[in-house]
Structure formats: C-alpha cells, structure tokens
Amino acid sequence: MGTEKLNIELLKIEATGNDFxxxxxxxxxxxRRSEWVKTVCDRHFGVGADGAIFTEPAESADxxxxxxxxxxxxxxxxxxxxxxVTLVMSQKLAKSELKFETALGIVTGRVLNRDxxxxxxxxxxxxxxxxxxxxxxxLLVLNTGVPHAVIEMKDLAESKMRVTALNVKAxxxxxxxxxxxxxxxxxxxxxxxACTFERGVDQFTLSCGTGAIAAAAVFLAEGPPA
Numbered sequence: 002m003g004t005e006k007l008n009i010e011l012l013k014i015e016a017t018g019n020d021f022x023x024x025x026x027x028x029x030x031x032x033r034r035s036e037w038v039k040t041v042c043d044r045h046f047g048v049g050a051d052g053a054i055f056t057e058p059a060e061s062a063d064x065x066x067x068x069x070x071x072x073x074x075x076x077x078x079x080x081x082x083x084x085x086v087t088l089v090m091s092q093k094l095a096k097s098e099l100k101f102e103t104a105l106g107i108v109t110g111r112v113l114n115r116d117x118x119x120x121x122x123x124x125x126x127x128x129x130x131x132x133x134x135x136x137x138x139x140l141l142v143l144n145t146g147v148p149h150a151v152i153e154m155k156d157l158a159e160s161k162m163r164v165t166a167l168n169v170k171a172x173x174x175x176x177x178x179x180x181x182x183x184x185x186x187x188x189x190x191x192x193x194x195a196c197t198f199e200r201g202v203d204q205f206t207l208s209c210g211t212g213a214i215a216a217a218a219v220f221l222a223e224g225p226p227a
Contacts, residue, residue: 011041013050014089016118018207019081022050023089026057026067035073042071051202052079054086056101063094065102070201074178077105078146080210083120088112105146120210122146140169141219148176149183149197149215153223157186157196159205166198166205181209185216193220 012023022041029037034055041047052070059065066086068076083103087110091097098111103122111119124146141151150169154162166182179200186194197212198205 011048012089013048014085016081016085016208017210019052019079019085019209020050021082021085022048022053023086024053024055026055026065029055031067034067034069035075038069038071039073051199051206052076052082054082056086056090059102062102062107063096063099064090068103070199072201072203074201075104076147076201078103078108078122078211080120080146080214081208083108083110083122084118084210086110087118087120088115142176142180143215143218144176145211145214145218147200147211148178148180149212150180151183151185151215151219153219154184154186157184157194159196162196162198162205170198170200170203181212181215183209183212183215185220187220193217 009024009028014021014023034053038053042050042053050071052068055067055069056064057067068079068082070076086101087099090101091099091110091112098109100107100109105122105124108120108122113119124144139153143149143151152165152169162184165184169182170179181200182198184196184198188194193216195213195216196205197209199209199212
C-alpha cells in the first residue's frame, strides 16, 4: 500500500466471537482489496479482525458481498460473517429478511431479533470418506460453502488439535485453495462440541458457522455416541 493514507469510516462487528470489518466496496478498488485486508485485519498493526466484508448494490438481490479472510484471500462463504452482514444491512435497508449475492450463490438472511439471526444457502456437496491414516484416523471432508476436513476427537485439547490441523493443512488432496480443519466431540445424542482451525486465518477462531454445520453433518451421519 506504500505510504498512501486513506481516511475511511469502518464498521467492526462481532458474531459469536468472529469479528469482521464491514465497508462499502466502492471505497477500495478490487485490485487493492487483498493487500488492504491483510493490513487492516492485522491484530497488532491494524484494526484487527478475522475477515472483511465489502458490500455493493446488486440487480437480482438486496446487495452483493465480497468476503476476504484476514490473510487477504477471498472466500466463497462465512456463516458468521453472513449473520453479521445480515444484521447491519437489515437495519440499513429496513428489512427483516433479505437476500444477497455471494461467490457461492444467493444467501438468505433473516433477523428474528437482535440476538437471533438466521442465514441459509444451498450447497451441492456429498459427504466423502478420506482414507484413514495414523495422523488423521477417521477424517472426513465435505463442503458446507467452504471446504472442511472434519475429525472426531475424544478430547479437544488445543495443543493436540493444532498439531493435527497443521498436518492436515500441509496436504493438498482436500482442496486446492486450502481447507478448514474442524474438530468435534460427541457429548450426548443431541449435543456436540466443535472447534475450527480456519484457513485464511491460520488460527483457531472463537466460532465458525460453516464448521459447526460440517461437524453437525458428520455427527448426524455417524450417529450419537455409543
């Protein structure tokens, strides 16, 4: 970005622990967005965030978004970012339900109340089993808008999960653009605990909407704990 300085009003919003910067797409040229996002999302030298959302008008929806991870890489979808932008744009457009364009397709957002926001989208995906290995036994991979490698564990100890996540991310057979690594633990017949090491952030985030869906899909496919 050189020494050029921009005077821009930003909105920062948080959704279940994920935080995002939201701004009008016309403020940053498309060719400059990736580097701009990396700079602004840095938690030491920038504003700090898990990602950035650029919004602009759309002909076939209420608006269009462009979503970037904190490392400047674009992503098709982010569940918590979708919830966050739904709340902001519903207030701006005075609508409790709206539709917005993404690289994935049309996403529908609904504001039930300030603390309850629903988003929905369609994904053409099959749950496929990856060959077991000593490093990642029972690993499954699926796409819930973005790719997730899903691993069931008995204990969600961060140190153990981090080593496993880095091993998975070092491979290239899951998705050419990289994959999120979601860990989950079955608690009872209706409850699970999950945590995601997110691509584009390269850290465990406080929550991940698409990761929660991925873990739930595997949970339902495998059934409750014995």
